[in-house]
Amino acid sequence: MxxxxxxxxxxxxxxxxxxxxxxxxxxxxxxxxxxxxxxxxxxxxxxxxxxxxxxxxxFLNVHSHLTSRPDTFDGGFGMSETESAVLAQQHLRQLLKSGVTYVRECGDSYDVDIKLKKMMKNGLLKHVPELQPSGRAMSMTGGHGDAPHAAYLTDSPDEMRKAVRTALKNGARVIKMMATGGVMTPGDFMADPQLSVEEMRTGVVEAHHKGIRASAHAEGNPGIQNALDAGMDSIEHGFYVTEKECQQMVKNGTFLTPTLIAEMNIPKYGHGVLPEWEIKKCEDALDDTYRNFKRAFKLGVKFTCGTDAGTPFNGFDKTPEEFEYLTKVGMTPAEAYQCSSLNSATLCDVAEDHxxxxxxxxxxxxxxxxxxxxxxxxxxxxxxxxxxxxxxxx
Known part of the structure; x- marks a missing residue:
């Protein structure tokens, strides 16, 4: 050698x-x-x-959506599997050029990320970051992420059990569940609870049986609390996290992926382009977000680095900008980078090598x-x- x-x-x-x-x-x-x-x-x-x-x-980016398009209002959910796969490969290269060498996915159409991961293992896809695939996310009928080829629709604990087992069989190495509504979904809000505690707990148990982590899209309450009570390993977004929830996260070692750039860019660039209801959701949350995250950091919650890449105006070259926002939470530059180098690596269970x-x-x-x-x-x-x-x- x-x-x-x-x-x-x-x-x-x-x-x-x-x-x-x-x-x-x-x-x-x-x-x-x-x-x-x-x-x-x-x-x-x-x-x-x-x-x-x-x-x-x-960098390790632990919240990305390789098959989503940041230049569209709907995320590109109407694309074919071939179109999604071609874009995903291009997005991986953009991530790498920006300095990202490890990516954890949090929901992709057609399980494209799982298939790309298999190609990497077989030497058919090179010159891209290391990848931890999630495949399709777990949502409820009519919930956040209920789009063609984008989610398993689970409306009971038994349906969740079947979906998670199927995802793991197919090659998912992280299980993503939707605990609340979201910014990009018309008709729901950050405060809307979606998957129930019982449904999510079933998914967590099935994932943990295989040594796989579970993460929850959880922007507001009571969904954040529901996700914590279900035993999630990470809370994604968490904009309205409370002091009580922070204490529970510290006690249980739950990680928080703030995806600040995703929340910042929609009101920054979206006026006149995106629907006003989508912009208003982000604008209403911004002040609360920084106040809540500053408290979470002081209380000792472990932050990771994730950008929600693929959401509007949030391209796959934007990871380096997330650290600037993390310093506004009260971190030094070194502490902001350690959200990636230490905490993200631990969340992905790859700290021994990455x-x-x-x-x-x-x-x-x-x-x-x-x-x-x-x-x-x-x-x-x-x-x-x-x-x-x-x-x-x-």
Whole structure:
């Protein structure tokens, strides 16, 4: 195996909150096998001089919808499976170019993500981020996500059990359930409870039997509380999370994926383009969102990094912008990035191999011209270098 020495850079490894100057590491067979500062080791086969730039881990985005279109009002649910698959592959490349090296899906039409994952395993799809597929989400008849080929419609615990077992059989590696209404669905609201505690608990139990995590789309109450009582591993969105719910999340180790950019971009860009009812849902929630998330962070809730990519005006190149919003919750730049490098990796059960740039882990990283710990916006650099398993992709 070829040993490649990367040297002459400043390292933020995703675990520490400080940089290491004059850093180097060695990559062999896609993983870091040695790391240090100062004098570089001998005996490597290749050298890459990064010329004083800044290295940090690739991002983990744990809430994406590869088959959705951010340039349409309806998310592109009317597309064929072929159209969805072609777009999904393009979206994976956009994610990678932005610095995302690991993606967890949270609902895709036609189970396209599951099929793409199988192609990756068989070596038929390369040069894309690592992928944890969800397949179709679990919704109720008439609920958020009830669109053609987009969801299993479950209206009882038994129907949920059958749907989750089917999803797991097909290859889902995370189970997504709809606990509340949502922004993009006409006729329902963030405060509307949808799947019941009993239905969701059945889904959680079935997922956990296979060692698979369960996540809930839960924007308001009582749906957030219902999802927590059902035993969810993560709350997605969670805009109206209460102090009591935060305490329950800390106690149970439940993660929160805030998807702030999704909520921000609809009122920012949507006037005159999107229906006013959709914009109003986001605008009404914004002030409450920041107040609730600031409290959640102070109370110790573990935040992850997810963008809800595929929602309106929320393209697959936007992950770096999420960290700017996370700092507005009260995080330092390092704490914001650790939502990805530490918490997202843990939620995905891949922290042993992914997330931080430590010896023994996969060499997924990005190279920046400026210090990401001094200015959180520098990760938005368009022409950054991106490496997968030590091989440059961009």
């Amino acid at each position: 070829t040993k490649t020495l990367f040297h002459n850079f400043t390292l933020f490894d995703g675990k520490s909150t400080e940089n290491e100057s004059d850093a180097w590491f060695v990559v062999e067979d896609g993983k870091l096998v040695d790391r240090g500062t100062g004098h570089t080791p001998s005996g490597t086969d290749e050298e890459v001089n990064l010329k004083g730039q800044f290295v940090m881990p690739g 997330g931080t740039l430590e010896v023994g882990k996969v060499a997924d990283f990005q190279v920046l011209k400026a210090d990401p710990l001094q200015d959180v916006t520098v990760v938005q650099q368009v022409d950054k270098q991106v490496y997968l398993k030590g091989k440059r992709e961009f």
